[in-house]
Amino acid sequence: MGEESTWLDAAGMQRITGSEYYLSGLLTPKTVTIQAAAYVRGFVAGLSRTVHIYENSPVIAMERADGVWKVCTPQGSVSASKVILSVNGHLQSFGFLKQRLMHIFLYASMTRALSVEEVRKLGGEPSWGVAPANPFGSSVRKISGVGGHRILMRNKFHFNATMEASDRDVRRAVRDRTRSFQRRFPMLKDVKLGHRWGGRLCLSWNGVPVFSELEDGLFAACCQNGLGVSKGTLPEFWRRSTPLESRTPTLRITSTKPPRPLAPRTLCHPWCHRLPELPGMASGPGEVNCSGASAG
Secondary structure (H helix, E strand, O other): OOOOOEEEOHHHHHHHHOOOOOOOEEEOOOOOOOOHHHHHHHHHHHHOOOOOOOOOOOOOEEEEEOOEEEEEEOOEEEEEOOEEEOOHHHHHHHOOOOOOOEEEEEEEEEOOOOOHHHHHHHOOOOOEEEOOOOOOOOEEEEEOOOOOOEEEEEEEEEEEOOOOOOHHHHHHHHHHHHHHHHHHOHHHOOOOOOEEEEEEEEEOOOOOOEEEEEEOOEEEEEOOOOOHHHHHHHHHHHHHHOOOOOOOOOOOOOOOOOOOOOOOOEOOHHHOOOOOOOOOOOOOOOEEEOOHHHHO
């Protein structure tokens, strides 16, 4: 790819992170990180100048009559001739692509602001991020600036077709992440991971997105396969460059399957392979626990 990079040994990793845990790594100095909440709020601020944004308005029904879609919420409804569903895995909640989407839960934590003495004990650079070679391993980030010096860690994942995480799931994730934090930062034994949260990823069995016209005037831009910023933005570029009236997409996305002509009304979703039968896939609570703790 021609991207600038430097291979680091254990000493180089410790110089950046302050931790003796890492044996080696690949430094890409031009990589940037995004403060996710600020990123989303910035989009909202820009969009609100030209469109109406309704938050906390869950869609409870959607129907089409006389060529117009009516989207209903508990407080009201919106009607339009064309609707784009950008709901990621919740496309399944609207009745589409049953048993073709995988729902993965990920969990993360953040420390309180570190004291001056704790920052000194940690050492390393003020800000850095570590992405694991195993995609479901432990991602660790050190931030500084607004809110002080803090460490964020994301690891532990599981698949659950019910699209809900239990209290037991959360407690187990917190327990394992605390161990991971202590292994990496023994010098911060008194620092707790006080802020904890989790969220869903939507994956397809063969890694392709759902990007298509599902019914007349009803479009989907979903299943981002864990790359929301890039794959969530891509459909919007296509939408702007291709009129919604067009039934022939102008964009092709590579798949693990051999290339073949695209169906005239769709971009990708027939290529989302049907999932194998797993516990809880069709009915009832089901979980396949695939912990990222194995990656540390």
